[in-house]
Amino acid sequence: MDRPHKHPVLKLEQYRDMPDHPASSTEQNLITGLHKISLVLKSQAWKGAAPQKLTPTQGEILVQLRQEVNGQTLSQLASHLGITLATTSDAVSMLVKKGLVSKVRSPEDARQLRITLTAEGQAEAQKSAGWTDFLLEAVQDLSPEEQGLMLHMLLKLIRGLQTRDHVPAAQMCLTCQFFQPGEGPSSPHFCQFTQTPLKPMDLKLDCPDHQDIL
Numbered sequence: 001m002d003r004p005h006k007h008p009v010l011k012l013e014q015y016r017d018m019p020d021h022p023a024s025s026t027e028q029n030l031i032t033g034l035h036k037i038s039l040v041l042k043s044q045a046w047k048g049a050a051p052q053k054l055t056p057t058q059g060e061i062l063v064q065l066r067q068e069v070n071g072q073t074l075s076q077l078a079s080h081l082g083i084t085l086a087t088t089s090d091a092v093s094m095l096v097k098k099g100l101v102s103k104v105r106s107p108e109d110a111r112q113l114r115i116t117l118t119a120e121g122q123a124e125a126q127k128s129a130g131w132t133d134f135l136l137e138a139v140q141d142l143s144p145e146e147q148g149l150m151l152h153m154l155l156k157l158i159r160g161l162q163t164r165d166h167v168p169a170a171q172m173c174l175t176c177q178f179f180q181p182g183e184g185p186s187s188p189h190f191c192q193f194t195q196t197p198l199k200p201m202d203l204k205l206d207c208p209d210h211q212d213i214l
């Protein structure tokens with residue numbers, strides 16, 4: 001396999017060196033729009049989790065565990081959900097007390113504990129999974145091109161937050177050494193791991209083959 005090309009990503013020091021400047025009206029509008037979405041997400045998350053007497057974080061952990069039959073480690077859960085290890089650990093402890101998850105030794109490495117759903121947890125996870133449907137309907141109003149563009153922009157925003165230590169590292173294309181950005185706005189990107197083109201809508205937020213940029 002060819003040695004991956006590095007792509008230009010600002011380092012943390014470079015971001016810190018950038019001069020402060022007042023937000024333009026477009027920047028302010030973007031922040032207001034993101035804030036509105038965060039508020040509705042928060043209120044819907046509480047509404048979705050309340051009947052089950054779960055916090056939104058506990059509900060998200062159950063939904064995340066549905067996708068992994070063999071469970072996940074605490075650090076995997078924290079990384080997938082973009083929350084700290086301490087918050088994940090507290091939420092998992094509460095879920096263990098409620099009998100919705102259990103901690104089991106990994107078959108591959110007995111030193112490693114994996115969090116898995118109990119039978120009751122499976123049923124609760126099923127109920128928790130539907131709370132984002134309201135957002136899915138709005139996302140489906142966008143064309144495939146708009147969805148791809150939005151995904152790319154979201155990844156760039158997350159990368160910016162990650163570089164400033166505001167969110168935990170995510171295993172996404174924009175921070176992967178195998179990612180080769182397209183030459184122009186309409187040309188596809190390329191994954192040097194799979195040796196395949198990546199359209200904006202194919203960009204990954206949580207890729208098992210991700211390797212951090214060195």
Ligand code: SF4
Pocket residue numbers: 171172173174176177178179180190191192193194204207208209210211
């Ligand atoms: S698909 Fe995975 S391996 Fe390929 S560039 Fe994206 S994160 Fe990296």
